[in-house]
Structure formats: structure tokens, C-alpha cells
Amino acid sequence: MSGFLEIRGLSARLAGTGQRLLRSVDISLPAGSVRGLVGESGAGKSMIGKAVLGVLPKAVEVIEGEILLDGQDLQKVSPAERRRLIGAKAALIPQDPLTALNPSRRIGPQITDRLVDILGWTKARAATRALEVLAEVSIPEPERIMRLYPHELSGGMRQRILIASAFAAEPKLIVADEPTTALDVTVQKQILKLISELQARHGTALLFVTHDLGVVSKVCDTLSVLYAGKVVEDTTVERFFAAPQHGYSSALLAATPRHTDPSSSLKPVPREVLDAVAAEVAASDAAWRPSGGARG
Amino acid sequence: MLDGRGSIRRRSGARLWLSAAWLTVFVLAALLAPLISPHDPLAQDLMLGRLPPAWIAGAEPGYWLGTDSLGRDVLSRIIHGARIALVVALIAGTATCLLGSVLGLVAGFYRGWADRLISRLVDIWMAFPPVLFAILLIAVLGTGLTSVILAIVIIDWTRFCRVVRAETLNQSKMDYVHSAKVAGFTRLRTLATEILPNVLPTIIALLTLEMGIAVIVEAILSFVNLSISTDQPTWGGMIAEGRTSIHQAWWVLVFPLIALFLTVLSFAQFGDGLRERFDPVLR
Amino acid sequence: MADNRADNIFEVSDLRVDVADMTRKPLFGPAPRLEILKGISFTIPRGAVLGIVGGSGSGKTTLGRTMVRLAEPSGGRMLFDGHDIAHLSDAAMRPLRPRIQMIFQDPLSSLNPRLTVGRTVAAPLNARANDPRVGEALEHVGLPANFARRYPHELSGGQRQRVGIARAIAMRPEFILADEIVSGLDVSSQAQVLMLLEKLVAELGLTLAFISHDLSVIRRLCSRVIVLRSGEIVEDAATVDLFERPQHAYTRELLDAIPTPDPSVRW
Ligand SMILES: Nc1ncnc2c1ncn2[C@@H]1O[C@H](COP(=O)(O)OP(=O)(O)OP(=O)(O)O)[C@@H](O)[C@H]1O
Ligand SMILES: Nc1ncnc2c1ncn2[C@@H]1O[C@H](COP(=O)(O)OP(=O)(O)OP(=O)(O)O)[C@@H](O)[C@H]1O
Ligand SMILES: [Mg+2]
Numbered sequence: 001m002s003g004f005l006e007i008r009g010l011s012a013r014l015a016g017t018g019q020r021l022l023r024s025v026d027i028s029l030p031a032g033s034v035r036g037l038v039g040e041s042g043a044g045k046s047m048i049g050k051a052v053l054g055v056l057p058k059a060v061e062v063i064e065g066e067i068l069l070d071g072q073d074l075q076k077v078s079p080a081e082r083r084r085l086i087g088a089k090a091a092l093i094p095q096d097p098l099t100a101l102n103p104s105r106r107i108g109p110q111i112t113d114r115l116v117d118i119l120g121w122t123k124a125r126a127a128t129r130a131l132e133v134l135a136e137v138s139i140p141e142p143e144r145i146m147r148l149y150p151h152e153l154s155g156g157m158r159q160r161i162l163i164a165s166a167f168a169a170e171p172k173l174i175v176a177d178e179p180t181t182a183l184d185v186t187v188q189k190q191i192l193k194l195i196s197e198l199q200a201r202h203g204t205a206l207l208f209v210t211h212d213l214g215v216v217s218k219v220c221d222t223l224s225v226l227y228a229g230k231v232v233e234d235t236t237v238e239r240f241f242a243a244p245q246h247g248y249s250s251a252l253l254a255a256t257p258r259h260t261d262p263s264s265s266l267k268p269v270p271r272e273v274l275d276a277v278a279a280e281v282a283a284s285d286a287a288w289r290p291s292g293g294a295r296g
Numbered sequence: 297m298l299d300g301r302g303s304i305r306r307r308s309g310a311r312l313w314l315s316a317a318w319l320t321v322f323v324l325a326a327l328l329a330p331l332i333s334p335h336d337p338l339a340q341d342l343m344l345g346r347l348p349p350a351w352i353a354g355a356e357p358g359y360w361l362g363t364d365s366l367g368r369d370v371l372s373r374i375i376h377g378a379r380i381a382l383v384v385a386l387i388a389g390t391a392t393c394l395l396g397s398v399l400g401l402v403a404g405f406y407r408g409w410a411d412r413l414i415s416r417l418v419d420i421w422m423a424f425p426p427v428l429f430a431i432l433l434i435a436v437l438g439t440g441l442t443s444v445i446l447a448i449v450i451i452d453w454t455r456f457c458r459v460v461r462a463e464t465l466n467q468s469k470m471d472y473v474h475s476a477k478v479a480g481f482t483r484l485r486t487l488a489t490e491i492l493p494n495v496l497p498t499i500i501a502l503l504t505l506e507m508g509i510a511v512i513v514e515a516i517l518s519f520v521n522l523s524i525s526t527d528q529p530t531w532g533g534m535i536a537e538g539r540t541s542i543h544q545a546w547w548v549l550v551f552p553l554i555a556l557f558l559t560v561l562s563f564a565q566f567g568d569g570l571r572e573r574f575d576p577v578l579r
Numbered sequence: 580m581a582d583n584r585a586d587n588i589f590e591v592s593d594l595r596v597d598v599a600d601m602t603r604k605p606l607f608g609p610a611p612r613l614e615i616l617k618g619i620s621f622t623i624p625r626g627a628v629l630g631i632v633g634g635s636g637s638g639k640t641t642l643g644r645t646m647v648r649l650a651e652p653s654g655g656r657m658l659f660d661g662h663d664i665a666h667l668s669d670a671a672m673r674p675l676r677p678r679i680q681m682i683f684q685d686p687l688s689s690l691n692p693r694l695t696v697g698r699t700v701a702a703p704l705n706a707r708a709n710d711p712r713v714g715e716a717l718e719h720v721g722l723p724a725n726f727a728r729r730y731p732h733e734l735s736g737g738q739r740q741r742v743g744i745a746r747a748i749a750m751r752p753e754f755i756l757a758d759e760i761v762s763g764l765d766v767s768s769q770a771q772v773l774m775l776l777e778k779l780v781a782e783l784g785l786t787l788a789f790i791s792h793d794l795s796v797i798r799r800l801c802s803r804v805i806v807l808r809s810g811e812i813v814e815d816a817a818t819v820d821l822f823e824r825p826q827h828a829y830t831r832e833l834l835d836a837i838p839t840p841d842p843s844v845r846w
């Protein structure tokens with residue numbers, strides 16, 4: 001089955017040291033489905049999201065692999081065309097809300113500009129739409145909030161601004177990079193419901209980066225478990241929670257705290273499990289040969 | 297919404313080195329002018345008036361870029377003219393930068409009455425049309441190199457002040473400034489070690505731009521005969537003289553113009569190149 | 580030494596904070612004030628861990644910023660170790676600063692983009708980036724020592740968050756206000772950081788105020804919890820009681836909305 005977003009054999013490394021950040025990542029995401037992306041801090045989850053949106057840092061170079069958005073290989077089109085394609089079809093909810101917003105501009109124009117510039121909407125239509133999405137993410141008094149500056153908002157409000165802004169254009173693909181870390185559970189629940197609804201209504205595909213397996217179990221259909229830039233398990237959510245295949249996956253699941261159980265203690269993923277998965281990654285590295293020449 | 301940094305992918309190498317190369321030629325020419333210029337820039341010889349550049353028929357050997365109507369060697373005059381340009385660029389550029397940046401940092405960081413005072417001053421200042429202001433100033437200060445430099449500083453500090461103040465204000469809203477306060481840094485230390493490194497790239501870009509502008513302003517003032525005494529060769533002065541004989545001897549006008557253009561362009565490109573090369577965030 | 584220290588490291592009573600509401604500012608005259616904290620009282624005993632929970636925009640960060648005196652309260656008292664710090668000037672506050680630290684909610688913005696990690700951690704110690712304390716602090720939060728040479732934008736979100744934590748613990752403060760510091764961490768790093776904090780609390784007598792949305796973390800770490808809503812405390816209870824017998828409807832709502840890792844119960 002070919003998905004709305006297809007990542008095939010994507011490998012990336014640091015330009016300076018040659019350290020590998022992504023190792024032949026394969027991800028398939030059909031329209032209207034949600035894929036969770038989990039893995040420890042620094043595993044390369046955000047890198048994948050940035051690669052899809054074409055905003056990889058300068059220091060990171062793609063060695064090989066292709067990214068197909070709605071059937072089109074993003075690496076093969078001109079940069080201008082790529083920006084247009086991505087702008088029209090995809091949106092990113094970035095991981096750090098405060099730095100993603102311009103500190104010297106009011107919230108309102110920061111949401112509407114995208115609609116006006118990329119989608120060519122009129123200012124009035126964009127403003128109406130902005131108010132509508134802000135209300136959808138339960139921002140109180142949206143008219144007032146639109147006139148505030150980012151530093152006058154709470155952490156969770158900023159995050160919801162970014163969520164609203166990604167939703168505003170009703171893109172076909174949303175890459176959400178830990179979009180609910182600053183939200184309390186009640187708002188989180190509301191937003192996750194909103195996401196499910198949107199996706200049911202518009203067939204939006206969603207790549208959902210998170211640490212919270214609880215959230216994964218509520219919104220995701222499929223799941224990729226990442227370790228050191230390698231997908232160690234690619235499975236459906238039902239199968240993952242019933243019986244994870246990979247040792248690292250089961251350790252992650254076991255380490256997830258449950259508030260309902262007061263005796264649940266903190267267990268980091270055990271050393272042996274980490275060593276085993278690191279050895280596996282090293283072994284696959286040794287066997288890996290770049291197919292075709294290096295591409296910048 | 298996307299992180300702007302991701303989209304900056306230009307190769308900075310070429311323009312940094314090209315502009316650095318021209319600026320080196322410019323500085324060396326200015327420093328070594330008496331040694332390297334083939335002729336005395338002031339020596340007149342009416343027999344050799346309006347000689348064309350070396351590659352055009354009728355040229356005289358040794359006069360690479362030809363001579364002007366008084367028979368003075370154009371190349372030597374350009375080389376000597378670089379001296380004034382360099383002095384103006386360095387002194388006026390740096391002084392403008394220092395004055396404007398310090399006021400901008402103070403206004404943006406300390407806010408309060410200092411900000412109100414400085415911002416009002418900038419507003420009032422910007423209400424004057426700059427060229428008129430310059431001519432007025434020179435009329436009061438009298439002509440001469442010092443007056444030109446003073447005029448540039450007095451007029452252009454607002455450019456730095458406004459931009460640096462805005463950037464400082466933005467940076468001050470970031471949590472890292474708050475965390476410096478929580479760590480117990482004094483205000484001055486926060487300004488010097490936290491804010492300044494983040495405003496510095498902007499200041500450097502402005503500084504190199506300003507150096508270019510200073511060269512142009514000096515040329516304009518020379519052009520309207522308000523700068524240095526006429527017996528010292530300046531690019532602006534040459535352009536003014538060249539204008540009168542543009543049909544008979546275009547080279548008298550064109551070569552100093554090219555030197556001016558390359559220098560101003562190089563300053564701006566050098567600033568941008570430096571930023572891309574050495575700013576850890578853009579690198 | 581222990582005798583002249585107050586038992587309660589923080590005593591906050593009727594704390595009020597307001598800001599100017601610029602969106603309702605009339606053309607002439609001052610902007611009306613918008614009250615964000617509306618009279619908050621609680622105490623934190625030395626060596627305790629206080630959990631602060633509440634909805635988004637309920638005033639948790641504002642409370643934290645006021646406690647470390649990044650903001651000045653408009654009313655009420657705030658005693659730190661017996662000193663009333665509510666209205667201290669910057670200069671008078673400075674000697675107390677190293678004892679009170681805050682770890683910020685937004686990791687990227689709380690790190691200076693043009694300083695390396697090493698210098699960021701070292702600066703408050705007035706040390707150099709290669710000071711052994713820097714490496715030690717990084718190791719505590721699970722970052723390799725060679726990260727000291729990196730710039731913040733070269734780190735992942737969770738790595739940045741841990742740099743912020745390393746900077747605060749390297750100073751060995753008596754009190755840390757941790758604003759949502761583990762939400763960006765994977766379960767494993769989360770466990771590591773929480774165990775480190777527990778160790779510091781047990782061994783060095785660190786006192787913590789812990790703002791978090793993650794009630795399972797709160798349950799694990801905190802001895803007492805206050806629940807904030809629209810700038811007011813709606814519940815102040817021992818952790819056990821809060822989870823077993825939540826009094827306020829809002830608290831129950833919070834507890835119900837926690838996603839349990841179980842795909843059979845979809846929303
Ligand atoms: N510009 C850069 N230069 C060097 N290394 C980088 C750069 N950007 C990211 N890295 C490294 O790449 C790795 C992957 O980073 P990424 O941001 O994808 O992690 P992540 O899985 O999103 O983690 P987290 O959950 O902590 O956000 C990390 O180890 C990080 O240190
Ligand atoms: N400088 C300011 N000007 C205007 N309003 C402000 C300012 N600072 C905070 N507020 C408002 O105060 C309220 C509380 O903000 P605060 O950051 O304390 O919330 P929070 O409890 O930390 O929420 P979150 O969990 O989302 O981070 C918000 O409604 C916010 O908009
Ligand atoms: Mg990330």
C-alpha cells in the first residue's frame with residue numbers, strides 16, 4: 001500500500017563528523033492515519049520530521065533515501081517547488097513553541113500570514129479562520145489573545161497557538177513534534193480528540209512524535225520505535241501494547257509510569273537492553289553499504 | 297512557522313573571500329600609496345592631458361588608467377584617494393557604530409527613562425533629511441576631514457541605535473536573560489555576556505554596511521565640494537571632475553566610480569560573509 | 580548553623596500578581612490591571628517536594644517566576660528562609676540568588692543560543708567551561724561530557740531540557756523551582772532525572788517546587804500538591820489524599836483525563 005507520506009531508506013549524517021543520525025528509515029503513512037514515533041531523547045525523531053518538511057539544519061546532510069509526499073519525490077524537485085509543495089500540503093507543529101514564534105510580532109498576524117501568503121486567502125477570511133481554530137484549541141478570548149505578544153502567553157497557550165496555526169490551513173499532512181508536552185491532561189485530551197476528528201473529516205495524515213505511550217495508545221494507528229536513528233520496530237498499536245516484538249520496545253513499555261498504581265517505581269530502560277539494541281545498530285551499520293552515490 | 301534557520305543554506309565561502317580580497321587590495325593601496333603609485337597624483341602636465349587607458353589607441357606607456365584633463369595620472373589618484381576613503385570608513389564607521397550601539401543597548405536593555413530619552417532623541421534626529429543635515433553641519437563645522445567624519449557620526453548613529461535597540465529588546469524577552477538574572481548575574485554582566493553576543497552579529501553587519509556608507513557620504517561631500525581641500529585626491533572629487541569631461545575622457549569618471557562601487561559592495565558582503573562563517577547559530 | 584534557619588524555606592501568604600492589560604488600554608491613561616494570581620497562600624517545609632498542578636494558563640509559571648523574583652508581586656508576603664523577599668530590590672536580592680534556582684519551561688529559549696553548553700553551565704559558577712563540576716553536572720543528567728562543546732541548536736529537545744537541569748543543579752541551590760522539566764523527556768531520561776532529584780533532596784536537603792502536568796510523576800515525587808485554577812488554589816493536600824480522595828471537581832477531572840497506556844480504551 002502506498003501512503004500519502006512515504007519515507008524510504010532515509011539516511012542522514014552530520015556534515016562535520018560524519019556521525020550518522022538516521023539509519024535507513026522506512027515509514028509509510030496512508031492518508032487519514034496516525035503514526036506514532038517514539039524513542040529515547042536524541043534518537044532522531046525530530047530529524048525525521050524536519051527532513052519531511054525540508055527544514056533540516058545546515059549541519060545535517062541526507063546521504064540517501066527518498067521522501068515521497070503525495071507520490072512526489074521531494075528530493076527530486078527544485079527547492080522552490082519543494083517549498084511550494086510542502087507549504088500547500090504539510091504543516092509542522094515544532095517542538096519548541098517559544099522560539100518558533102517571533103517575539104516582536106503579535107500572535108494574530110503570525111497565524112494569518114501563512115494563510116495569506118501561501119494559500120492566497122484574503123486577510124478577512126484568514127482572520128475568521130484564525131479565530132475559529134483558536135477557539136477549537138480552547139484558547140479563551142481568542143480576539144484578545146490575537147493581540148498579545150508571545151511572551152505574554154503561558155507555555156501551554158503558545159503550544160496551542162502553534163497547533164491552531166498548523167490546523168488553520170487544513171493541510172493533508174501534519175508533523176506534530178511533541179505537541180502536547182506543555183498541556184495539562186484535560187486540554188491534551190481535548191486537542192487529541194480534535195486531531196482525531198480533523199483527521200476523520202479531512203483524511204489528514206499525522207506523524208505524531210511523543211514520549212507518552214499513553215497518548216500513543218489513544219490516537220495512533222501504527223507506531224515506529226526509533227533507537228539511534230534506526231527503526232527497531234514498526235507495528236500497529238494493538239500489537240505493540242499486546243506483545244511488543246523488540247526487546248527495546250518491551251522495556252519502553254515497562255518503563256512507562258502509571259498514575260493509577262502508587263507503587264509503580266521509576267525504572268529506566270535496563271542497561272542490558274540498551275547494550276543489546278546498540279549492538280544491533282552497530283551490526284547493521286557494519287553491513288550497510290550506501291546504495292548509489294552520496295547525495296548532499 | 298518553520299524554523300527560519302533551516303532555510304539558510306547559501307554558500308558563504310565565495311563572497312566572503314572575494315570581498316575580503318578586494319578589501320585587502322583597498323587597504324594595502326591606501327597604506328602603501330606613496331610606494332606603489334606610479335606617478336605623483338598631483339603632478340600636472342598639460343602635454344599629457346586626457347590620455348586614454350593603456351589598452352586604447354593613443355595611450356602613453358606608464359599611464360595605465362589614463363590621465364585627466366590636467367594630465368594627472370588616474371591610477372595614482374585612485375590609489376591616493378583610497379587613503380581618505382579608508383580613514384573615513386574606519387574612523388567614521390567605528391565611531392558611529394560605538395555611539396549608536398551603546399545607546400541602543402542601553403535603551404533596549406535598561407528601558408525606563410534612559411529608553412524614553414534615547415528613543416525621543418532618535419525620533420527627533422530622524423526627522424531631519426540627512427543630506428541637508430550634512431551640508432548644514434559642514435557649513436557650521438567648516439570643511440576638512442574631521443568635519444566630514446563628525447558629520448557622518450552625528451547623522452548616522454541613529455541607524456545603529458534603532459536596530460540595536462530593537463534587537464536588544466527581542467533578546468531581553470528570551471528566558472536565557474531571565475535565567476541569567478536568576479543565577480545572580482549583575483545587569484551589566486548580563487548585558488555584556490548574554491545579550492551582547494547575540495546582538496553582535498547584527499552590529500557587525502551594520503558596521504560593515506556603515507563603513508561602505510561612510511565612503512559614499514565622503515564621496516558625495518567631495519562631489520559637492522564640501523569635503524577635503526581640493527588639492528588632495530578623493531574619489532568623490534575625481535568623480536566630480538570626471539563628470540565635466542565625460543564625453544572627452546570617460547575614464548576619469550568611470551574608474552573612481554568602479555573603485556567606489558567595489559569597495560562599498562565588498563564592505564556589505566564582507567559583513568554578511570563574516571556572519572555566516574563565524575556565527576555559531578548560522579554555521 | 581541549622582538553628583538559625585527557618586523550618587519553612589518558603590512561606591507565601593495572600594500572594595497577588597497583576598500585569599498591565601495592554602489590549603484594554605484606553606488611548607490616554609494607564610492600562611487596566613489584569614490579576615493573574617489572586618491571593619495564594621502555602622508553605623514549603625525545608626527538604627519537601629511541593630507539586631504544583633493546574634490547567635494551562637492557570638498561573639503556575641507566573642507563581643514560579645514570582646517566587647524566584649523575576650516578577651514583583653502586587654500584594655502579599657513571601658518569606659524565603661525568614662526573609663521577606665516580596666519587594667526586595669535587584670541588588671538586595673542578589674546575595675540570595677544562588678540559593679534559589681529556577682528551571683524554565685521552554686528549554687531552547689532558556690539557553691543562550693551563542694554560548695556552548697559548557698559555558699552555559701559554567702557561567703553561574705564563575706568557572707571555566709572545562710571545570711570538573713560542569714562535566715559532573717552533565718553526567719548527572721545523562722549527557723556525555725563532550726556535549727559541553729555543542730551549541731543549543733545542535734541538541735535535541737530533551738537534551739536541551741537536561742542542559743537546563745544541569746545548570747541549575749551545578750549551583751547546588753537550596754531551592755529549585757522546576758517548571759515542567761520532564762514533559763519533554765522520554766521515560767528513561769525522565770526516570771534518571773527524577774532519581775537524581777530525589778537523591779539531591781535526600782542527601783543535600785534540597786527543597787523542590789515541581790510544576791508538572793504529569794500526575795504520575797507528581798504522585799511519585801511530591802509529598803504535597805497544590806492545585807491551581809485561574810490564579811487561585813482550589814486544593815492543597817497531601818499527595819496520597821489528593822489521589823485517593825480528590826476534593827475538588829477540577830482535580831477529579833484532571834485525574835480522569837490522564838491517558839492510560841491501553842489502546843482498548845480509545846477516546
Ligand atoms: N545541528 C546539529 N548538529 C549536531 N548534532 C545535532 C544537530 N541537531 C541535532 N543533533 C543531534 O541529532 C540527534 C537527533 O536529534 P533529534 O532532535 O532528532 O532527537 P529527538 O529524537 O527529537 O529527541 P528529543 O526527544 O530529545 O527531542 C541528537 O543526538 C542531537 O544531539
Ligand atoms: N506579561 C503578561 N502580560 C499579559 N498576560 C500575561 C503575562 N504573563 C502571563 N500572562 C497571562 O497569565 C496567565 C497565566 O500564565 P502562566 O504562564 O502563569 O500559566 P501556566 O499555569 O504556567 O500555564 P501553562 O501550563 O500553559 O504553562 C495566562 O493567561 C497568561 O496569558
Ligand atoms: Mg525532538
Ligand SMILES: [Mg+2]
Pocket residue numbers: 154155156639640641684758
Ligand atoms: Mg507555564
